[in-house]
Amino acid sequence: xxxxxxxxxxxxxxxxxxxxxxxxxxxxxxxxxxxxxxxxxxxxxxxxxxxxxxxxxxxxxxxxxxxxxxxxxxxxxxxxxxxxxxxxxxxxxxxxxxxxxxxxxxxxxxxxxxxxxxxxxxxxxxxxxxxxxxxxxxxxxxxxxxxxxxxxxxxxxxxxxxxxxxxxxxxxxxxxxxxxxxxxxxxxxxxxxxxxxxxxxxxxxxxxxxxxxxxxxxxxxxxxxxxxxxxxxxxxxxxxxxxxxxxxxxxxxxxxxxxxxxxxxxxxxxxxxxxxxxxxxxxxxxxxxxxxxxxxxxxxxxxxxxxxxxxxxxxxxxxxxxxxxxxxxxxxxxxxxxxxxxxxxxxxxxxxxxxxxxxxxxxxxxxxxxxxxxxxxxxxxxxxxxxxxxxxxxxxxxxxxxxxxxxxxxxxxxxxxxxxxxxxxxxxxxxxxxxxxxxxxxxxxxxxxxxxxxxxxxxxxxxxxxxxxxxxxxxxxxxxxxxxxxxxxxxxxxxxxxxxxxxxxxxxxxxxxxxxxxxxxxxxxxxxxxxxxxxxxxxxxxxxxxxxxxxxxxxxxxxxxxxxxxxxxxxxxxxxxxxxxxxxxxxxxxxxxxxxxxxxxxxxxxxxxxxxxxxxxxxxxxxxxxxxx
Amino acid sequence: xxxxxxxxxxxxxxxxxxxxxxxxxxxxxxxxxxxxxxxxxxxxxxxxxxxxxxxxxxxxxxxxxxxxxxxxxxxxxxxxxxxxxxxxxxxxxxxxxxxxxxxxxxxxxxxxxxxxxxxxxxxxxxxxxxxxxxxxxxxxxxxxxxxxxxxxxxxxxxxxxxxxxxxxxxxxxxxxxxxxxxxxxxxxxxxxxxxxxxxxxxxxxxxxxxxxxxxxxxxxxxxxxxxxxxxxxxxxxxxxxxxxxxxxxxxxxxxxxxxxxxxxxxxxxxxxxxxx
Numbered sequence: 001x002x003x004x005x006x007x008x009x010x011x012x013x014x015x016x017x018x019x020x021x022x023x024x025x026x027x028x029x030x031x032x033x034x035x036x037x038x039x040x041x042x043x044x045x046x047x048x049x050x051x052x053x054x055x056x057x058x059x060x061x062x063x064x065x066x067x068x069x070x071x072x073x074x075x076x077x078x079x080x081x082x083x084x085x086x087x088x089x090x091x092x093x094x095x096x097x098x099x100x101x102x103x104x105x106x107x108x109x110x111x112x113x114x115x116x117x118x119x120x121x122x123x124x125x126x127x128x129x130x131x132x133x134x135x136x137x138x139x140x141x142x143x144x145x146x147x148x149x150x151x152x153x154x155x156x157x158x159x160x161x162x163x164x165x166x167x168x169x170x171x172x173x174x175x176x177x178x179x180x181x182x183x184x185x186x187x188x189x190x191x192x193x194x195x196x197x198x199x200x201x202x203x204x205x206x207x208x209x210x211x212x213x214x215x216x217x218x219x220x221x222x223x224x225x226x227x228x229x230x231x232x233x234x235x236x237x238x239x240x241x242x243x244x245x246x247x248x249x250x251x252x253x254x255x256x257x258x259x260x261x262x263x264x265x266x267x268x269x270x271x272x273x274x275x276x277x278x279x280x281x282x283x284x285x286x287x288x289x290x291x292x293x294x295x296x297x298x299x300x301x302x303x304x305x306x307x308x309x310x311x312x313x314x315x316x317x318x319x320x321x322x323x324x325x326x327x328x329x330x331x332x333x334x335x336x337x338x339x340x341x342x343x344x345x346x347x348x349x350x351x352x353x354x355x356x357x358x359x360x361x362x363x364x365x366x367x368x369x370x371x372x373x374x375x376x377x378x379x380x381x382x383x384x385x386x387x388x389x390x391x392x393x394x395x396x397x398x399x400x401x402x403x404x405x406x407x408x409x410x411x412x413x414x415x416x417x418x419x420x421x422x423x424x425x426x427x428x429x430x431x432x433x434x435x436x437x438x439x440x441x442x443x444x445x446x447x448x449x450x451x452x453x454x455x456x457x458x459x460x461x462x463x464x465x466x467x468x469x470x471x472x473x474x475x476x477x478x479x480x481x482x483x484x485x486x487x488x489x490x491x492x493x494x495x496x497x498x499x500x501x502x503x504x505x506x507x508x509x510x511x512x513x514x515x516x517x518x519x520x521x522x523x524x525x526x527x528x529x530x531x532x533x534x535x536x537x538x539x540x541x542x543x544x545x546x547x548x549x550x551x552x553x554x555x556x557x558x559x560x561x562x563x564x565x566x567x568x569x570x571x572x573x574x575x576x577x578x579x580x581x582x583x584x585x586x587x588x589x590x591x592x593x594x595x596x597x598x599x600x601x602x603x604x605x606x607x608x609x610x611x612x613x614x615x616x617x618x619x620x621x622x623x624x625x626x627x628x629x
Numbered sequence: 630x631x632x633x634x635x636x637x638x639x640x641x642x643x644x645x646x647x648x649x650x651x652x653x654x655x656x657x658x659x660x661x662x663x664x665x666x667x668x669x670x671x672x673x674x675x676x677x678x679x680x681x682x683x684x685x686x687x688x689x690x691x692x693x694x695x696x697x698x699x700x701x702x703x704x705x706x707x708x709x710x711x712x713x714x715x716x717x718x719x720x721x722x723x724x725x726x727x728x729x730x731x732x733x734x735x736x737x738x739x740x741x742x743x744x745x746x747x748x749x750x751x752x753x754x755x756x757x758x759x760x761x762x763x764x765x766x767x768x769x770x771x772x773x774x775x776x777x778x779x780x781x782x783x784x785x786x787x788x789x790x791x792x793x794x795x796x797x798x799x800x801x802x803x804x805x806x807x808x809x810x811x812x813x814x815x816x817x818x819x820x821x822x823x824x825x826x827x828x829x830x831x832x833x834x835x836x837x838x839x840x841x842x843x844x845x846x847x848x849x850x851x852x853x854x855x856x857x858x859x860x861x862x863x864x865x866x867x868x869x870x871x872x873x874x875x876x877x878x879x880x881x882x883x884x885x886x887x888x889x890x891x892x893x894x895x896x897x898x899x900x901x902x903x904x905x
Contacts, residue, residue: 069878185871450808464802468810497807564848
């Protein structure tokens with residue numbers, strides 16, 4: 001009997017690591033020839049570039065037991081059973097998904113959990129092993145301790161033993177490549193290969209998601225790269241360069257949670273504090289065409305401190321703006337300059353003026369950063385950051401990571417966002433190329449359709465014809481650049497459509513940033529079109545609020561205010577051809593209940609006054625840049 | 630001399646023999662006659678080596694012979710307590726022990742399914758169970774004009790548009806300039822639903838062919854002409870092979886735990902006595 005038990009233990013330790021290797025290999029590899037690309041992007045595709053599964057060291061510790069296969073099935077619209085045993089299903093499937101598990105310690109907590117206890121030597125690991133086996137609450141505690149140890153570079157060596165880790169990562173990566181390929185269906189659903197490069201300085205968040213354009217054959221030639229603790233991810237970019245050179249493939253990286261970087265994500269200097277060189281700026285721009293502007297851990301568009309004249313600034317900043325990711329270094333207001341995307345766009349212009357290259361010419365997307373294998377961004381179907389905060393009556397009043405007492409409350413989590421990509425087909429190649437040219441936008445969850453074109457001769461009459469075709473023929477789409485062209489100001493076609501199962505639109509704004517000759521940066525928000533314009537007259541530069549139909553007793557709203565679609569052609573009234581500028585679009589929905597309000601009704605909660613229950617969800621487009629020749 | 634040599638030397642030391650003998654005595658004194666196998670503790674070289682490795686990892690130096698003795702002593706002590714505890718049944722009411730054993734059994738059960746591959750017969754029977762799931766989606770070709778939120782004014786515009794369109798005219802100027810294509814060629818129903826909502830996708834096939842009608846969606850009011858419905862061909866095993874394999878595998882993983890449980894469960898007689 002005992003012999004059998006020991007055999008079982010040994011077998012377990014082995015199978016848990018090799019599981020999936022013998023799994024039947026993908027049947028239809030690579031991109032099928034049958035998918036045709038359209039002449040120009042006709043359709044917007046919705047996805048998540050940032051999802052964690054049980055392979056992530058922290059996700060497993062948080063209690064996530066769903067592997068990449070379950071994550072992919074869920075994203076494709078199938079019902080799955082969550083880690084806490086609840087049935088979960090998206091109201092609408094996604095078009096694409098990037099499972100981006102942490103490279104560092106990939107599969108380590110699962111390996112620890114599955115190991116025979118007698119094989120564990122380190123006292124810290126033994127403690128975490130025991131906690132993880134005791135139950136979900138203790139497992140959260142273990143993970144909180146693990147994250148703290150990571151922040152202070154005090155992880156037990158055995159957890160990061162390079163030889164062990166390399167072996168484990170290779171096995172998990174191979175199984176992952178198989179699964180992702182099995183669920184990639186060109187033309188219908190794109191499953192990308194990728195990983196997260198969790199770069200941190202102390203607790204300052206400098207994380208990146210890495211996404212490959214290529215098929216299994218190429219990507220299998222590499223394994224995910226472990227981060228070190230440098231200030232700039234030069235080692236990651238070296239890895240990406242080496243991958244592209246040796247395989248002929250393509251790869252990009254997307255920074256996220258600049259809001260938790262304490263000003264380090266978008267620096268004005270080089271990593272040593274000296275002036276940034278043009279070569280450094282170009283290197284960054286070449287590898288990182290897009291940033292993640294919104295997700296569960298807050299929104300990084302801008303902060304009220306940076307944009308005091310923007311009445312809609314500060315969406316999803318509260319709670320995330322007081323400290324860095326791991327609460328190891330309080331945030332000072334001056335840090336905000338390097339932490340928010342609008343400011344980064346301005347810094348980019350300034351640097352370009354000074355050194356001739358713009359490191360921050362970035363497009364934007366939204367994503368989830370869910371650690372539950374469930375890519376949910378709808379407030380009425382939100383599954384939380386991790387299994388500890390999957391739907392339950394306590395999650396609105398719990399800490400962000402229950403058991404990790406850091407003063408960040410879970411109600412401050414946003415229901416995250418999605419990435420919208422204007423592509424010529426739903427394939428890895430077409431979606432990737434669209435990200436590369438920044439023809440993408442982000443929303444805080446709702447699937448609004450937004451078009452944005454810049455050119456020199458658009459007029460209101462263009463909206464009467466096939467304006468999308470004109471947009472591409474006579475202008476540039478979001479993500480593009482306008483070069484100086486003699487006289488006149490640029491004009492922009494902007495058109496937004498509500499989510500077919502969501503709320504009406506309040507207004508469309510164009511946000512302009514520029515840098516003057518003296519080297520000072522500026523920003524201005526223009527309301528360009530809004531609902532009921534005849535009744536809501538602008539006065540003193542402000543458009544009256546759209547109103548509010550939210551009923552908190554039932555967590556509902558009415559589309560009796562706002563408009564299903566808003567479109568206009570806008571010419572910059574303050575254009576100066578000698579001045580560098582960017583323009584991006586922000587679309588605001590009418591007020592709706594947030595996920596906490598839905599929870600409050602579902603679980604009959606009484607919540608404190610400080611808890612936010614309503615919001616105006618939004619879409620942010622990538623910019624169109626203007627530079628004097 | 631490395632600690633391994635020291636271990637080898639230590640194993641020849643009388644103190645170790647004495648200690649093992651002591652352990653044996655403890656076992657004998659603890660109760661019933663020793664049953665070889667159940668009651669024999671052999672500290673072999675591999676075990677001692679592992680104990681030494683563990684020491685090095687924690688203290689970053691090699692253990693002294695005395696420390697190795699200590700480690701062995703403690704190992705034997707743990708084994709003896711563990712076996713005695715099992716013998717006394719102390720594991721039986723321990724929830725943590727039970728949960729760990731249960732997890733190990735589940736992992737054992739599912740590891741086989743993880744590696745399994747379906748036959749064509751497996752896939753065929755899955756396909757026959759739900760052919761609709763594995764068929765290509767029905768597609769639809771239609772043209773639409775979006776007139777904004779549904780309102781009496783929009784309804785009036787719709788009538789106007791239908792009149793113009795029915796004469797073969799161009800009513801494009803009556804439409805709202807929304808980011809929606811006018812024409813959809815052989816578009817799968819799910820894509821129509823993604824852009825217009827389920828209600829609209831469901832309504833389209835019910836519209837008369839080749840005639841302009843009004844249809845509402847999650848966006849508002851549309852004037853629509855459905856040109857063609859493309860019925861899907863019946864699904865083939867080869868075309869759906871990947872999806873079938875994925876579904877089979879997913880189900881196999883789910884079933885594995887259930888099946889294993891039912892097999893073991895069959896060997897038990899479970900009596901439940903509800904409190905009166």
